[in-house]
Amino acid sequence: xxxxxxxxxxxxxQFGKILTSNARHATKEVTLPNRTIRTHARNxxxxxDLFLGKVNKAECFPYPEIGNEELEEINSFVAPVEKFFTExxxxxxxxxxxxxxxxxxxxxKELGLFGIQVPEExxxxxxxxxxxxxxGEIISLDGSIAVTLAAHQAIGLKGILIAGxxxxxxxxxxxxxxxEHVAAFCLTEPGSGSDAASIQxxxxxxxxxxxxxxNGSKIWISNGGFADLMTVFARTEVVGEDGVKKDKITAxxxxxxxxxxxxxxxxxxxxxxxSNTCEVSFDNCPVPVENVIGEVxxxxxVAMNILNSGRFSMGSAGSGMIKKLIEMTAEYAGSRxxxxxxxxxxxxxxxxxxxxxxxxxxxxxxxxxxxxxMDRPGVPDCSLEAAMVKVFSSEGGWICVSEAxxxxxxxxxxxxxxxxxxxxxxxxxxxxxxxxxxxSISPFNNRELVIQWVASGLSxxxxxxxxxxx
Amino acid sequence: MSRVLVGVKxxxxxxxxxxxxxxxxxxxxxxxxxxxxxxxEIAVEEAVKLKEKKxxxxxxxxxCGPSQVTETIRTALAMGCDRxxxxxxxxxxxxxxxxxxxxxxxxALAKKEEASLVILGKQAIDxxxxxxxxxxxxxxxxxxxxxxxxxxxxxETVKVVREIDGGLETIKISMPAxxxxxxxxxxxxxxxxxxxxxxxxxxxxxMKPADLGVDMVSRVEVLRVDEPPTRLAGVKVETVDDLxxxxxxxxxx
Numbered sequence: 001x002x003x004x005x006x007x008x009x010x011x012x013x014q015f016g017k018i019l020t021s022n023a024r025h026a027t028k029e030v031t032l033p034n035r036t037i038r039t040h041a042r043n044x045x046x047x048x049d050l051f052l053g054k055v056n057k058a059e060c061f062p063y064p065e066i067g068n069e070e071l072e073e074i075n076s077f078v079a080p081v082e083k084f085f086t087e088x089x090x091x092x093x094x095x096x097x098x099x100x101x102x103x104x105x106x107x108x109k110e111l112g113l114f115g116i117q118v119p120e121e122x123x124x125x126x127x128x129x130x131x132x133x134x135x136g137e138i139i140s141l142d143g144s145i146a147v148t149l150a151a152h153q154a155i156g157l158k159g160i161l162i163a164g165x166x167x168x169x170x171x172x173x174x175x176x177x178x179x180e181h182v183a184a185f186c187l188t189e190p191g192s193g194s195d196a197a198s199i200q201x202x203x204x205x206x207x208x209x210x211x212x213x214x215n216g217s218k219i220w221i222s223n224g225g226f227a228d229l230m231t232v233f234a235r236t237e238v239v240g241e242d243g244v245k246k247d248k249i250t251a252x253x254x255x256x257x258x259x260x261x262x263x264x265x266x267x268x269x270x271x272x273x274x275s276n277t278c279e280v281s282f283d284n285c286p287v288p289v290e291n292v293i294g295e296v297x298x299x300x301x302v303a304m305n306i307l308n309s310g311r312f313s314m315g316s317a318g319s320g321m322i323k324k325l326i327e328m329t330a331e332y333a334g335s336r337x338x339x340x341x342x343x344x345x346x347x348x349x350x351x352x353x354x355x356x357x358x359x360x361x362x363x364x365x366x367x368x369x370x371x372x373x374m375d376r377p378g379v380p381d382c383s384l385e386a387a388m389v390k391v392f393s394s395e396g397g398w399i400c401v402s403e404a405x406x407x408x409x410x411x412x413x414x415x416x417x418x419x420x421x422x423x424x425x426x427x428x429x430x431x432x433x434x435x436x437x438x439x440s441i442s443p444f445n446n447r448e449l450v451i452q453w454v455a456s457g458l459s460x461x462x463x464x465x466x467x468x469x470x
Numbered sequence: 471m472s473r474v475l476v477g478v479k480x481x482x483x484x485x486x487x488x489x490x491x492x493x494x495x496x497x498x499x500x501x502x503x504x505x506x507x508x509x510x511e512i513a514v515e516e517a518v519k520l521k522e523k524k525x526x527x528x529x530x531x532x533x534c535g536p537s538q539v540t541e542t543i544r545t546a547l548a549m550g551c552d553r554x555x556x557x558x559x560x561x562x563x564x565x566x567x568x569x570x571x572x573x574x575x576x577x578a579l580a581k582k583e584e585a586s587l588v589i590l591g592k593q594a595i596d597x598x599x600x601x602x603x604x605x606x607x608x609x610x611x612x613x614x615x616x617x618x619x620x621x622x623x624x625x626e627t628v629k630v631v632r633e634i635d636g637g638l639e640t641i642k643i644s645m646p647a648x649x650x651x652x653x654x655x656x657x658x659x660x661x662x663x664x665x666x667x668x669x670x671x672x673x674x675x676x677m678k679p680a681d682l683g684v685d686m687v688s689r690v691e692v693l694r695v696d697e698p699p700t701r702l703a704g705v706k707v708e709t710v711d712d713l714x715x716x717x718x719x720x721x722x723x
Contacts, residue, residue, distance in 0.1 A: 073670070076544055079505065080661045086485075112663035125663055 046373065047384035064372030066130050074134050077127075081138045084111060091142045094274035095421050098266070100144060108179070113139070113149060115177025118161065122173035129312070129371040136313040137320030143425030144274025146317060151222030151275070152176075154310030156183025159231040159251055162309060163294040163302045168253060172229060184227035186218040186254075186280055187303055196233075197300055201282065203234035203250060210289055212236070214254065214282040220432075225263045225276040230254045231293065231306070232282070238297040248297035252287050260285035271424030304383070311386035312374070314429060315367025318393040321422060322360040325404040326353065328418075333407055343407065352403040359396035366392060394429035401426050472526040472586040472645075475579060476517045476551065477572070478510040478533045480542040481596040494694050496565070497596075506542045509591025511549075511658040513651040516621060517589050518550035518659075525623040528552045530583060534567065534575055536560040540674060547669035548661035554674035555579065559686060563679075566688035568597070571679070573605035578682035580610055585646065587628075592617055592650040603650035613643035616650040 046059040066074075088107050094100055108114065116132050118124025127135075140146045157176045160168050175181040192199045201216025214234055218224075232254045235247040254261070264279035294302050330353065333343040343349050370385040405412035405419040412419040482488065483503040491498055506514075517529045531546035533539040534557040543554035557575055559567055580588050588610075593600035607614035615621070615630030619638070622629040623645075632639045633652050661669075679686050707713045717723045 076541065076548075076666055077663055079545070080548075080663070080666065083505075084660055107660070110662050111660060116663075120667075125667060 045381045045384065047388060048381065051384075059373060060369060064369065064376060066128075066372070066375075070128070070131070074131050077131070077135065078138060081111065081113070081135060084108075085138060085141050089142050089145065091144075091418065091421065092415070094142065094144050098268070098273040100148060100274045104145070105148075105179075108145065108149070114152060114179035114182075115173075116153060118153070118157070118173050118177040122169060122177055124173070124177035129374045130368060133313050133316035133367050133371045136317045137323075140317035140320045141324060142274075143272045143422070143428075147222055147272045147275040147428070150310065150313070151185060152183045152227075154313065155185035155306055156223065156227065156231060157229070158306040158309060159185075159293045159302055160253060162305060163251070164253075167290070168293070172253065176229065181228035182223055182226060184221050184223040184230045184280075185306070186221050186224070186230050186232040188218060188220050189216065190219055196303060197249065199233060199235065199249065201232070201234040202247075203236045203252065203287065205236070205289075206286075212252065212287045212289065212292075214252070214260070214285040214287055217279060217281040219279045220267075220277055221280045222275055222277050224278040224280045225266055228256050230256070230261075230280070232287075233299050233303055236296055246297075249299035249303070250296050251293040251299040251302040253291040253293060254282075254285060254287055258285055258287060270427060271421070272428055308383040308386050309374070311390045312367050312370040312382070315363045315370070315389040315393045318397040318426070318429065319360045319364040319367065321397065321426065322356055322363070322400045325401065325419075325422065326356050326360065329353070329356075329404045329407045332411075349407060352407055355403055356400045359400050363389075363393045363396055390429075394426075397426045397429055473528045473530060473583055474517045474520065474526050474587045474589060475576065475583060475585040476510075476514050476529060476531050476546065477576060477588070477590040477602070478514060478531055478542050478546050479507040479591070479594050480504050480533065480535055480539045481507045481594055484508060484595055490695050490697050494696065496692065496695050504538070504542075506545055507591050507594045507596075508658075509593060509595075509651055509653070510546075511591075512653070512655050513589045513591045513649075514546045514549050514551060515656045515658040516618075516649075516651055517587075519656065520587075520621075520623065521550065526587070530555060530585070532557065532576065532579060534559050534572055534679075535564055543674055544666070544669055545661050547672045547674075548666040549659060550665075551672075553672055556674050556676050557682070558676060558678050563686045566690070567686065568688060568690055569599045569601035569605055570689065571684065571686050572602050573609055574684040575679055575682055576602070576606045577609035578684055580606070580646070582682070587645060588612075588648045590648070590650050592652050603648050607648035610646075610648070612647050614648045614650075615641060615643055617652040618649050619652050619654045621649060621655065 046056050049056050084107060089104055090101075094104075112125050113135070115122075115124030116127050116135060117129075118126065120126040136146070139149060153176075157173070160172055160176075164172075172181070176183055187196055187199065189199050189201060199216075201214065201218065203212040203214050205212055212234075214232065216234060218232070221227075221230075224230075230253075232252045233249050234252060236250040238246050238248045240246055260283045262281045262283070264281070267277045269275075269277060293299075330344070333349055333353070336343045344353075366385075366389045370382055370389055373380055373385065374382050401419065401423045405423055408417060408419060411417055414420070481504065482497070482499065483505045486503050489498045490496075514529075514531065517526070520526050521529050529551040531543050531551040531554045533543050533546075533554070536559070540554075540556055543556060547554055557579075559571075576588060576590075579585075588603075588606055590603045590606070592603065594602075603616055604614060606612075615628060615632065617633045618630045619633045620629075620631035627642050627644050628647055628649070629640065629642050630649065632641065633654070705716070707716060714723070
């Protein structure tokens with residue numbers, strides 16, 4: 001483990017200690033009749049409780065394992081997808097031309113990969129999080145395709161899936177699941193990256209209160225160049241309970257057909273070059289009020305839920321990629337001879353394989369444990385687990401690809417082998433979907449957690465204001 | 471109207487590097503990736519195409535072997551077959567199973583299911599026998615169109631273009647008949663995930679060879695399996711005379 005990780009970890013442990021001691025301090029001052037104050041929302045959170053000194057054993061013992069029937073089902077899906085990727089996907093060409101060929105996209109649509117988690121009644125496959133993670137392992141064989149599919153279903157249409165009304169689902173999901181319409185997720189702006197709550201795109205309600213007019217621009221939008229449907233986050237004027245007007249974020253379903261939407265030119269990126277990333281501008285784009293996802297003013301929560309629900313698949317995608325790398329690198333190390341011995345007989349080369357195997361194992365375990373927890377009934381709050389998966393997988397992936405490339409030496413550095421492409425493709429994992437720096441500085445910097453934690457504690461405490469000095 | 475039987479065989483995947491067991495009794499199959507024989511895929515695709523063109527009503531996928539072959543039948547169902555039949559053969563019987571036993575099973579099934587066509591792959595990539603189709607036709611006393619690269623149904627007859635050493639041969643045979651698929655017959659479709667899910671609802675019937683009155687005793691005993699000899703480096707020669715001299719010295723001529 002490198003020194004940076006140690007420092008970051010110890011900082012978060014210290015933070016945790018300060019906050020938990022405060023919590024205990026608060027409860028000590030209260031003399032209540034047999035009622036405990038809940039200092040955090042009662043949800044099936046495992047990792048969050050770890051930071052508060054509680055181990056929710058029931059969450060992970062017994063391990064949330066899937067049933068045999070589901071296992072057989074997943075295994076029957078894996079073979080056709082693998083076959084498609086080995087035969088029909090030319091990753092080198094996709095990377096070189098910075099484009100995914102339409103035939104490949106069509107093949108993916110026909111395979112059903114555009115609606116993996118959309119329920120069957122809307123034309124999707126209705127697979128669980130665990131199955132999605134398993135398929136993610138294979139799709140990650142090509143980074144550009146993985147990001148295009150993830151931008152479409154893990155975040156693009158997720159808003160409709162988890163927070164949309166029945167009418168919205170029935171209207172939009174079927175075409176999205178078949179791939180006829182492609183989705184995109186529009187949150188980031190030139191002035192708002194990590195600070196997602198500070199977005200400035202405005203949605204003003206029209207005189208007749210039937211339409212919102214969207215004005216603003218978003219950047220780094222995957223699939224932005226050709227998406228037919230976008231989940232857009234904008235500020236709307238909301239009148240609070242106390243009569244004060246505030247600008248709160250609202251989530252909208254915006255169809256390109258509404259008009260007023262322009263996409264910029266595709267960004268020329270270091271990696272995932274086949275994935276389309278561009279700026280999307282809204283100029284008085286009319287959005288009907290029926291297209292608001294959830295409540296007006298509740299957009300930030302929707303955004304966080306969407307991002308949290310898809311993040312865990314990064315673990316399985318990373319482990320799938322590393323396993324493939326181990327396969328390719330092992331073949332080379334077992335046949336290349338130097339100093340009269342196979343490379344695989346040298347200790348430092350063996351160490352590289354050990355690091356890769358370790359990382360693949362951990363990433364896989366974390367991803368499937370989180371997916372298993374999320375598949376349990378109820379709406380478990382796995383945001384912290386997902387963040388942990390993301391941080392570890394992105395770092396682990398970067399280190400392992402580097403090690404694999406190193407084993408091949410000069411050959412790994414050339415475009416004749418896929419290692420340099422894997423290296424460039426996986427660098428994005430450390431950046432997108434909430435950058436690693438934001439995720440790991442301290443879990444308590446996660447505004448949602450802090451707000452929720454303090455707010456529920458405070459609201460309960462308000463009832464007993466006689467006992468607590470606030 | 472017509473029913474077609476398609477045979478699918480579960481074999482070691484073509485991309486896998488084959489290794490011989492240390493006791494030289496066979497090849498390593500445990501933990502090795504298996505998939506449908508590529509020629510069987512082509513056979514399934516042809517049968518499904520015929521159904522889509524409305525020449526036949528029902529396609530039945532058949533496979534013989536242990537419980538794992540149901541995966542292969544499910545893939546065939548996902549490609550468009552209507553139902554499956556799993557003939558259970560396991561253990562010693564399965565290891566000794568060859569074209570003779572399979573063709574007896576298919577002949578019995580063809581009669582039982584009243585099939586008008588039996589479509590098989592021309593050969594399996596593990597044993598390369600290229601016998602099952604021919605034997606099945608002989609047992610049933612049906613005409614056969616083997617190495618088919620084009621199949622056209624015309625009423626009660628079938629026009630088959632066959633790939634033979636000399637080129638292409640076109641024959642007309644009457645139904646019921648046995649066809650074996652060659653490489654260029656068609657390009658098999660991918661089993662899409664929605665189709666795999668639909669295939670789960672399709673039925674696979676179970677039966678044993680004894681139910682069909684077939685005895686599985688093998689007339690062939692495998693003595694030994696060896697890896698092919700490692701290719702030795704070649705030698706370059708300058709002139710034809712040198713080549714002749716070397717070949718003579720080798721004892722080749």
